[in-house]
Amino acid sequence: MNVRRDLHPILLFCVAVLALSLNVDARTGLARDAAAAPSPNGEVSPEDTDSHVNKPGTNHSVLWSELGLFLALLGMLAYVVNVRITRSLKEEKKAVKTSTVGGSSPKIDSPVKEVKQQQEQEQEVGRQSGLVFFVREEEQFKLENLLDAGADMQNQNYCSSLYKVQLNNNGVYAVKRLKKLQESYDDFDRTMTMVGKLNHPNIIPLVAYSCQGDEKLLIYKYQKKGSLLSLMERYIEGKRDFPWKLRLSMAVGIARGLDHIYRSFEGSETIPHGNIKLSNILLDENHEALISEYGYSNFLDPKSVCLFSNNGYTAPERCLSEQGDVFSFGVILLELLTGKIVEKSGLDLPKWVKAMVREEWTGEVFDKEIAKVGMYAFPLLNVSLKCVAHFPENRPGIGEVLEKIMEVCNAQEDFSCSSSVESSSQDGHALYSVAEEN
Template sequence: MRGSKLFLFLEGLICIAILPRLFTGCVGGELSESESFFKFISAVDSQNVLRIGWNGNLPHPCSYNLKGIKCNLHATNIVGIRLENMNLSGIIDAESLCKLRHLRVVSLAKNLIQGRIPNSISNCRRLTYLNLSSNLLSGAVPLALTKLKHLKTLDISNNHFAGTSPDNFKQEIKYFDKYVVETSSSEINRASTVEARGLEDTQPPSVHNMSEHGEKRHWFRNWMTIIPLAAGIGLVVLIAYCMGKKSAQIARDREILKALQDSPSKSPPRVMDIEEVRPEVRRSELVFFVNENEKFKLDDLLEATADLRSQTICSSLFMVRLKNSAVYAVKRLKKLQVSMDEFSQTMRQIGNLKHPNILPLVCYNSTNEEKLLVYKYQSNGSLLSLLEAYIEGKRDFPWKLRLSIATGIAKGLDFIYQKSNEEKTIPHGNLKLSNILLNENEDPLISECGYSKFLDPKKTCLFSSNGYTAPEKTVSEQGDVFSFGVILLELLTGKTVEKTGIDLPKWVKAMVREEWTGEVFDKEVAKAGRQWAFPLLNVALKCVSNSPDDRPTMAEVLERIEEVVNGNDERDRDHSNSSFSSMESIPHDSCLLHTVIQENWDTPRSSY
């Protein structure tokens, strides 16, 4: 027994001695990529046009959203740098650039970058796309570019390279899928009148340090770093294996002893009894809800280029493009206090929600650390972006489209609550303009269904948009009805809650109370649907009642909205045969619009 304790004690000491060194190595690796990135930026942007400074304490560049910088799905490595037409006037620090080991795309076109293309560019071995066109680069075209074996696209045209390209270079680059070296032979041979004098021999500061011995010893330094790290990891794995084996043996011995004490006359415990104390091993896979031909592997997803679109305390949203050019939206959820079984059961229920106005869940992945939800990417954006574009005068947002979108959202929500009597309904819980996406026909799609039930209602990540949240702050049908009422008010008034922070229900009620109801409506609504906007306003005000008991169900809301839609269609048919003078009378009715709308289901137009 003492020997076992001594053995475990010695193992613990070894772990304590080894782990700090390994941890330092890991952190150092991340800081090394950060340092290399910011060093490259400081060289290429010598005038600090990008306003990206670094004092040695900034986190990894992927931890916050930098324009033109793309990272992988886990936001751990930079995979793309696109800084085109940014007025960058520095030089290319290829040594720092090539330390970004996962970098595949670099585009610095249409800038004022000077100096040579360093030979150390050959160390960027994973590059598949390089565009340095339309800059002030000078010197000879470097043969080092031919060593980039994975490079498919190269464009270094419209620069000031001296002489002609080496014959070896021309022989090598013909294997690229696409390349543009010079715009014409005359341009590359003539002396440029705008060439920057004295810059031809300019190199990044660290490139001179690499001359002669630097490149020869580069591989040696790498191996001197990798070998101790690999040895340390191997030792930890061996120790963990030994400790796990020892722990399992101790647990097995205790189980057998306990069974013998409980029943000394019986046989030793069954094998199943012993195995039950072992930890359960789970394999993480993608679970799909689409046809077989649309499926892909988890590795395909993790290796894809990911563009971070938004980030909160609880989640991150990425636009991910697979190698087959398929584009998906991936929601990454963190810190969910839920078992894998409960989460999987909920996601299967959500995945089976098939409705034209609900964004279908393509697949999900669940581990103890994080959850991934995958949807088809909608290029038309969200209802929020549509309304903002209208407010900025960039596009139209007519009454009929607003009415169609409101109807579609109501149908989708009604479907969620009427889907099945056998399964427990899962409220949405986070309904807002940015969660209503638009397909290619501008039909609304309710996104992010289901997972709000796993978020803590007391945390800001669930109720981050307080303008949509019911006073009781519960995830329920009545809470969703309140949020839908706010969306309806946004469509009628042309005001956005997410960006302005306005308490829209309070503002509308104040306008109604002061008998200025007609001033509530947006100009498009007032112009095309005056008398039909009032019953819709009644619906919205009923939905945003302070008491959940006073709010209608989604079925009742949908029924009333469909009445408005049918009435609007009948009006259009009637007016198509009416005279212009009869249509002219409608604006004069607007003097009657300044009337208090009671919070009931009676439409105000009935009193006019």
């Protein structure tokens, strides 16, 4: 309590007034004694005797006036002390009430809340400096460093430009400059913050973003292994191998990344990808699939060429949704199985594959590398055709797709020659029925 500390000056003042009063009384008494003292010759003057005899009430009146003054001062002090004590008690009671939860125990911030507050403060500092980071402090840099560094343009279209930037700290980054976006600063900031907090080995992490008026930048670590598109192009040109196991690994990685995206936003606003294609699947150092270009498709104008372009990956309903991403993923699965590239040719691959299956030329669908594994690829082809069903309600969810692909991975070791031959006709009928239904 602070009452004791507040009373110290009051008590000192009270003692000072009391001492002053006693000093005045003492001086008055001394004056009276001096007046009544005998003369040096031992005689008392008649005037003095008469004066004291004639003013018997003088001493009493002085004492009563001093006593009244002292009592008045004492009453004032008592009032001030009472006001101070009451005020202090009210303040302490209010402080205790606001610092308790349910009127019982003090409210203590949890470590998680403290970390969250620290992250929000760091992000606020980043917004003021032009960049909001999602990496450790030692990996961060200033916007001026980024703008002053040399940049090599990698790709450009109507809606964005992609640059390879080498910073002085030997860090190499891919910087995406966005154009033609329709959104407010708050919407962009909220969405990119959600995307930046995603953490999955099959989603390329967002290093930072910048939103300065119409200038919006997304910054990633540069992936020198390239994309799935470049890998397939080199394979078609005969410059590298692309075995079945690596293709199956790519399918699993992409499905896992998409599944993580949709599970992360359960119960809240879902952010579809909207642009799944070979060039947006990057490769890390271990040739693991990394989903890129995620988080901003819903800011693009649906009427512009940036969204729902006729690139062969867009679902017939042309809308941003999980079913739309499943369709695009199904096209990638067909590309992995057939060895045909849709992105630059504009080939309607689902239509071609369904026609081949309908004519019972299913074996001619597979690429020469896939043909080496025999019947192992048929279950994956069946999953692909379900993903590219014409109507979205006939497509499976991405979680179900991942489950089916994992069954293909786990079942390979159990396949035998007899079971493969037996499953050939069964899978062929299943594929035929899927193609007829859609």
